[in-house]
Amino acid sequence: MAFLYKAEPVRGEAWRRIFADRRPGLPFHIWPEPHDPAAIRYLAAWIPPEDLTVYPNLEVLFCVAAGVDQLDLSRVPLDLPVVRMIEPELISGMAEYVCWAVLSLQREMQRYLQDQRDRRWEARPMRAAADTRVGVMGLGNLGRAVLARLAPFGYPLSGWSRSRQEIPGVTCHAGAGELPAFLANCDVLVCLLPLTDATRGILDARLFAQLPMGAALVNVGRGGHLVAPDLLAALDAGRLSAAILDVTDPEPPAPDDPLWSHPRVWLTPHIASATGHRGGAEAVLANLDRHDRALPLTGLVDRTRGY
Ligand code: GLV
Numbered sequence: 272m273a274f275l276y277k278a279e280p281v282r283g284e285a286w287r288r289i290f291a292d293r294r295p296g297l298p299f300h301i302w303p304e305p306h307d308p309a310a311i312r313y314l315a316a317w318i319p320p321e322d323l324t325v326y327p328n329l330e331v332l333f334c335v336a337a338g339v340d341q342l343d344l345s346r347v348p349l350d351l352p353v354v355r356m357i358e359p360e361l362i363s364g365m366a367e368y369v370c371w372a373v374l375s376l377q378r379e380m381q382r383y384l385q386d387q388r389d390r391r392w393e394a395r396p397m398r399a400a401a402d403t404r405v406g407v408m409g410l411g412n413l414g415r416a417v418l419a420r421l422a423p424f425g426y427p428l429s430g431w432s433r434s435r436q437e438i439p440g441v442t443c444h445a446g447a448g449e450l451p452a453f454l455a456n457c458d459v460l461v462c463l464l465p466l467t468d469a470t471r472g473i474l475d476a477r478l479f480a481q482l483p484m485g486a487a488l489v490n491v492g493r494g495g496h497l498v499a500p501d502l503l504a505a506l507d508a509g510r511l512s513a514a515i516l517d518v519t520d521p522e523p524p525a526p527d528d529p530l531w532s533h534p535r536v537w538l539t540p541h542i543a544s545a546t547g548h549r550g551g552a553e554a555v556l557a558n559l560d561r562h563d564r565a566l567p568l569t570g571l572v573d574r575t576r577g578y
Contacts (some may be wrong), residue, residue, distance in 0.1 A: 273310040277302035278317040340466035358554040360547025366420040368543035376487040400425040406457030409464040454481040465578035466493035476501040483559040487513040493518030517543040537576035
């Protein structure tokens with residue numbers, strides 16, 4: 272029985288030390304170290320090896336990230352449990368990033384940064400947090416944590432998700448039928464959806480047209496959620512005022528992609544949040560314990576939903 276890790280190697284070394292301490296009887300291999308495929312019971316990966324049939328005794332596939340869209344689930348046997356990452360550092364990183372992004376948009380920090388570069392000293396009227404409605408699409412662990420961290424600033428908060436959720440202090444909307452009502456009240460729209468066939472390209476001209484004039488976008492989901500030419504057109508038309516994008520499709524954008532240089536687009540290189548070394552290992556170890564005891568795994572992917 273052995274564990275195979277196939278992702279960022281520095282984190283792999285950290286996991287190896289933690290596993291040696293906590294599961295000393297479980298051999299831990301970092302891909303592509305030599306290993307006996309038949310011994311591998313657990314695989315943790317960002318992108319798994321192409322052919323999973325070489326691991327006939329695999330019992331659980333752990334994704335090292337919160338999103339599992341980069342796994343080609345069609346190649347993963349249906350009876351193999353797939354688990355996405357839920358751990359505190361990943362969650363707080365996302366909450367910090369989105370708070371920064373929403374504050375920056377509310378306080379127009381990108382414009383003030385440009386003003387400094389242009390040697391312009393000009394105060395603009397401040398929009399109060401209470402007058403800046405923030406809506407979060409995707410109300411899983413990350414979306415909920417983001418809303419909880421935004422609440423003390425005083426933003427009126429709303430959320431939208433596929434299935435109905437209830438979050439104190441947040442106006443929650445569910446399903447396609449309630450999307451227009453949600454969008455109509457978002458001065459800042461934050462996308463934290465999982466990327467599935469149902470959400471690919473959801474951030475398009477049709478959606479932007481339902482936001483209040485001059486709304487701003489924060490995309491921390493996946494690049495595939497966004498139809499980038501529609502965003503650029505909406506920014507140029509003044510329909511949207513600004514966008515902060517931590518994800519693009521592809522990553523990085525091509526050298527001549529207009530996203531790089533648009534004055535109202537702020538790009539960051541998929542750094543909003545990352546799985547912590549210790550927290551990630553602890554989350555997997557806790558799930559190994561649950562697996563041993565035949566308890567439901569935390570973060571189990573529903574293969575019919577795709578997340
Ligand atoms: C990163 O993008 C993740 O899905 O954890």
